[in-house]
Amino acid sequence: MSLLHRTDDRHDDLPELTPEQLAELDALDAALLGDEIADDALATLVRDVRAAAPELGTEGTQTLNDRLGVTLDPAAGRKALRSRLRPGGLLHGPGAVAATMLVVVALGGGAFVLTTGGSESGGGVLQSLNTGDDSADQAASAPSAGSAMPEERAETVLDAGGASSSDSSAAVERDSAAPSSQRLTPSAEIDQFSNRLQGATVTTPRGPVDADRTAGRAVERSVDLTVRVKNGGLPDAGRKVASITRRSNGYVASSEMNLGAAGAGTATFVLRVDSPKLDETIDRLSGLGTVTGQSALSQDITGTLDSAKQQLADARKAREALLKALSKATTEGEIASLRARIAANRRELARFDAGVRRVERRADLTTITLSMDAPAKGDPTADDGSWSLGDAADDAWSALRAILGGLLVAAAVIAPFALIGGAGYAVWSRRRRAARERTLDT
Amino acid sequence: MSETLSATMARPRRPTLQFDALYRESRADLFAYVVSVVGDRATAEDVVAISFERAYSKRRAFNPSRGTPRQWLFGIARNAALDELRKRSRRATPVADAGMHVADGAHAHDAAGDERADAIRAAIGGLHPRDRELIALKFFAGLSNEEIAGTLGITEGNARVRMHRALTALREACA
Numbered sequence: 001m002s003l004l005h006r007t008d009d010r011h012d013d014l015p016e017l018t019p020e021q022l023a024e025l026d027a028l029d030a031a032l033l034g035d036e037i038a039d040d041a042l043a044t045l046v047r048d049v050r051a052a053a054p055e056l057g058t059e060g061t062q063t064l065n066d067r068l069g070v071t072l073d074p075a076a077g078r079k080a081l082r083s084r085l086r087p088g089g090l091l092h093g094p095g096a097v098a099a100t101m102l103v104v105v106a107l108g109g110g111a112f113v114l115t116t117g118g119s120e121s122g123g124g125v126l127q128s129l130n131t132g133d134d135s136a137d138q139a140a141s142a143p144s145a146g147s148a149m150p151e152e153r154a155e156t157v158l159d160a161g162g163a164s165s166s167d168s169s170a171a172v173e174r175d176s177a178a179p180s181s182q183r184l185t186p187s188a189e190i191d192q193f194s195n196r197l198q199g200a201t202v203t204t205p206r207g208p209v210d211a212d213r214t215a216g217r218a219v220e221r222s223v224d225l226t227v228r229v230k231n232g233g234l235p236d237a238g239r240k241v242a243s244i245t246r247r248s249n250g251y252v253a254s255s256e257m258n259l260g261a262a263g264a265g266t267a268t269f270v271l272r273v274d275s276p277k278l279d280e281t282i283d284r285l286s287g288l289g290t291v292t293g294q295s296a297l298s299q300d301i302t303g304t305l306d307s308a309k310q311q312l313a314d315a316r317k318a319r320e321a322l323l324k325a326l327s328k329a330t331t332e333g334e335i336a337s338l339r340a341r342i343a344a345n346r347r348e349l350a351r352f353d354a355g356v357r358r359v360e361r362r363a364d365l366t367t368i369t370l371s372m373d374a375p376a377k378g379d380p381t382a383d384d385g386s387w388s389l390g391d392a393a394d395d396a397w398s399a400l401r402a403i404l405g406g407l408l409v410a411a412a413v414i415a416p417f418a419l420i421g422g423a424g425y426a427v428w429s430r431r432r433r434a435a436r437e438r439t440l441d442t
Numbered sequence: 443m444s445e446t447l448s449a450t451m452a453r454p455r456r457p458t459l460q461f462d463a464l465y466r467e468s469r470a471d472l473f474a475y476v477v478s479v480v481g482d483r484a485t486a487e488d489v490v491a492i493s494f495e496r497a498y499s500k501r502r503a504f505n506p507s508r509g510t511p512r513q514w515l516f517g518i519a520r521n522a523a524l525d526e527l528r529k530r531s532r533r534a535t536p537v538a539d540a541g542m543h544v545a546d547g548a549h550a551h552d553a554a555g556d557e558r559a560d561a562i563r564a565a566i567g568g569l570h571p572r573d574r575e576l577i578a579l580k581f582f583a584g585l586s587n588e589e590i591a592g593t594l595g596i597t598e599g600n601a602r603v604r605m606h607r608a609l610t611a612l613r614e615a616c617a
Contacts, residue, residue, distance in 0.1 A: 436524035
């Protein structure tokens with residue numbers, strides 16, 4: 001028996017008990033439960049051994065209760081027990097050291113990721129696209145040849161915040177303190193300036209061309225619009241610009257798009273759209289992103305148009321006179337001379353007619369110079385100060401990436417130590433268990 | 443015991459471990475077992491207190507699928523007792539010498555009963571420590587063979603074999 005006890009038999013296959021021995025154990029269990037058994041000796045032994053059991057006693061119980069903080073008051077006892085049974089808590093001993101290491105390494109890893117994670121931006125591939133029909137607009141936008149009439153000009157610049165300033169050859173200034181809710185559309189502002197220049201009363205904003213017709217004036221307009229689109233959204237915005245322009249019966253006179261890395265880039269479009277559709281065009285273009293700048297320029301070209309029309313009328317009168325003179329001419333030399341003058345007059349008529357149509361076209365179409373830019377990711381200037389769900393999602397994703405990165409770094413740092421520590425703990429635990437078992441054999 | 447400790451000390455995530463009930467039901471049995479292992483009452487009181495402290499701090503780790511609360515508690519107490527024995531580096535004092543305490547004089551006027559009890563204590567104290575431990579777990583704590591196996595970290599079959607041998611040794615010692 002002593003040999004058996006000197007070995008750790010946790011995994012030994014001891015000989016199985018006989019049915020009689022098993023019955024004896026069953027009888028023992030029954031006796032311990034208080035049942036009557038046939039083996040009187042075993043029943044007596046059970047009774048005697050239980051009677052000889054060491055008892056904790058009242059004093060021992062009180063000592064134990066005091067030590068563990070158990071009292072007659074349930075609430076106080078619960079509180080005391082919680083406060084006194086504390087030494088094995090999570091943040092105690094090795095657990096506290098491990099938790100502290102984990103937190104320190106995770107924070108360090110997170111900081112490392114945050115420090116190195118923003119280096120994606122930089123010089124990227126430059127793509128340049130040039131399209132458009134410059135020639136179609138060059139002639140129309142060029143000053144009218146021979147125009148002697150002064151052209152009145154007014155310009156309004158609106159920044160993103162709604163503050164405005166104006167410049168006019170007629171020193172017309174706009175009330176910049178007007179509430180934003182009363183801010184006029186670009187064409188309405190131009191109309192207002194035109195009417196002020198003429199001393200007319202500003203009424204309810206209408207379409208620019210309708211207003212011009214009512215006032216009998218010809219006004220050339222141009223609008224500069226700067227829009228910031230989201231990161232990576234420049235190509236899509238460019239396609240939408242073309243679509244919006246077509247819906248306004250206009251065309252893209254020129255375009256240039258530079259795409260950098262990380263979704264950043266800039267683009268410039270020169271658009272020619274129907275003046276009556278200027279307002280809705282501006283609205284649609286503004287919807288492509290955040291308007292960061294806007295300016296409108298109006299130029300009253302009524303004088304230029306009148307001058308061109310007058311030249312055309314004079315040429316027609318001259319033609320009529322030449323034709324009348326030709327019908328009265330009798331000599332060969334006189335006839336030849338008149339025919340040469342008529343031919344020259346015909347060329348003048350064609351030139352003046354084209355001039356009139358060119359000036360009319362300047363009033364019928366408005367030039368929109370649209371500048372768009374898409375900021376790089378992480379660019380602090382990209383934030384316009386407003387908050388959106390997208391911003392929140394981006395922030396959450398960035399934070400999650402930083403945390404995951406930190407945890408990954410922490411895991412990489414801790415893993416070797418954890419493996420060594422785990423193996424060491426396993427060996428130590430096995431040896432301690434064996435030592436405990438040996439304690440009973442000594 | 444009249445005092446109450448109605449608080450449930452375990453969180454209700456797993457099947458609730460009624461720690462206060464476990465304490466009330468097990469402290470006397472645990473003390474009897476630990477005295478049998480360590481050999482003296484003062485040390486046993488310390489070990490029992492340490493055992494409940496450890497059990498409380500580990501109560502969330504209790505897994506009902508791995509045994510009963512009493513088996514789990516006695517396993518903790520066993521480790522604490524053996525650690526104490528190792529610390530003292532001495533052989534456990536025989537139970538009879540360690541003051542098998544008959545509380546409250548329940549048997550004080552029964553001279554024959556005292557003699558029989560002393561004889562039993564002496565017989566138990568003369569057993570091999572492993573047998574004495576098994577006798578304590580079975581007779582004092584009332585653990586089933588399955589619980590004893592779980593407490594000692596052995597198979598139930600081995601627990602039965604060892605229990606039968608311990609019983610035989612006790613019978614011989616008491617004869």
